[in-house]
Amino acid sequence: MRFLPLVSSLVGLSLLSLAACSGGPAESLPKEIVVGQYGSLTGAEATFGISTKNGIELATEELNGKGGVAGMKIRMVVEDDQGKPEEAATAVSKIISQDRPVAVLGEVASTNSLAAAPLLQTNSIPMISPSSTNPKVTEQGDFIFRVCFIDPFQGTAVAKFAYTSKGLRNVGILKDVKSDYSTGLAQFFTETFTGMGGTIASEEAYSKGDVDFKAQLTTLLAKNPDAIFIPGYYTDVGLIARQARDLGFKGPFLGGDGWDSAELTKIGGEAIIGSYFTNHYAVDDPNPVVQGFIQKYDAKYHEKPDGLAALGYDSAQVLYSAMAEIAKDPKLADALGDRSSVPATEEGRKAARSALRDAIARTAGYVGVTGTITIDDHRNAQKPAVVVEVTADGNKFVESIAPDGPGGAPPAAPVDAPPAAPADPAAAPPADPAMMKDMKPGMPMEGMPMPPSGAPKGDAPKPGGK
Secondary structure, three states, X not given: OOOHHHHHHHHHHHHHHHHHHOOOOHHHOOOEEEEEEEEOOOOOOHHHHHHHHHHHHHHHHHHHHOOOEOOEEEEEEEEEOOOOHHHHHHHHHHHHHHHOOOEXXXXXXXXXXXXXXXXXXXXXXXXXXXXXXXXXXHHHOOOEEEOOOOHHHHHHHHHHXXXXXXXXXXXXXXXXXXXXXHHHHHHHHHHHHHHOOOEEEEEEEEOOOOOOOHXXXXXXXXXXXXXXXXXXXXXXXXXXHHHHHHOOOOOOEEEOHHHOOOHHHHHHHHHHOOOEEEEOOOOOOOOHHHHHHHHHHHHHHOOOOOHHHXXXXXXXXXXXXXXXXXXOOHXXXXXXXXXXXXXXXXXXXXXXXXXXXXXXXXXXXXXXXXEEEEEOOOOOEEOOEEEEEXXXXXXXXXXXXXXXXXXXXXXXXXXXXXXOOOOOHHHOOOOOHHHHHOOOOOOEOOOOOOOOOOOOOOOOOOOOOO
């Protein structure tokens, strides 16, 4: 009998320990905001997913270090889709069913974004692609956004650079026939280049995973092109360049942002040096916003960030800025947060996701690492592109091309969509250099106010990459 007090004490201590381990009463658990992310962390284009994840991670750590949104930290749920569209759909389905996110970031490759976007649209969950450039991506519905330029503009930019800046008149094309990104970019390049008076010497095709391109290159080189446009990913581009040089080709190669990886020169070696591609930013840009990001990224990951990392960072910052805006409403702020033990009601969370969608759509004049971001009526980012040259010492800035400025062209309207209204020049006056000196990421540009809240921007969902 004298052991009963000891037993009772042990039981009491055990219950206290269990309560402590579980976080105490459910009401005392701090809420968190769940955001999903999917990308190619393994597979042939793993550098795309890893760079993007690093950029998003850096932005998230910065926000959480400042207390998060309305006092709630961001919990990022990351899924690897191996660079495969079917895995992208599976990864997003898992995030939706298991983690109840208020938003999702991803993917890089347009084909993978197209596989997953319909799931998010159906569930009314905002998705921001950092870098899927095929126009079809945001056509999946009014909850789907991107912070990168699109291929109609990118294809136009490469074509104008080739024709005007490099004086090329006869260009061959070698595209990945199974890639939405590659086929779309080839189409838009061709339309602009031939429209300017240039000639497409020959257009050949390959499929992702091919390693021998000599048959296509032999056919193409027989037409004596001045240059070869390869709208593919760095994994293929490097091999193609080496084999083209082996066959005697001396001219430059041209490409799009799918080239952007440190692996490009490792695969292509000397064969790819002296070539050019369009990108979202350049590491040698002296802009203090760009250099500040590079310093922070280098300090954390011990390497210079590529364009995918910069876009990942910008996509997260645009999302978090929109969250901060709607979190000014206590009811919406409460619905943003979630804990499995104290879940917000589905009605409340749906209202929060819709408000978040509207806030993302109102993004205007957001100063990002990859340029000033304004989301248009088709949920695409209006921003410039840069052309960089591949050198032995890294990619070097050549020129910048604005969507509606000299050397650029307005992006084409998405397929089956009405043309966008012309931009009002007064809405985006040139930045004051003195102001830009102290500009930090996320600061709105002077003269570019946020549109008033009310009816959301964007068209209604339509049925249905990089």
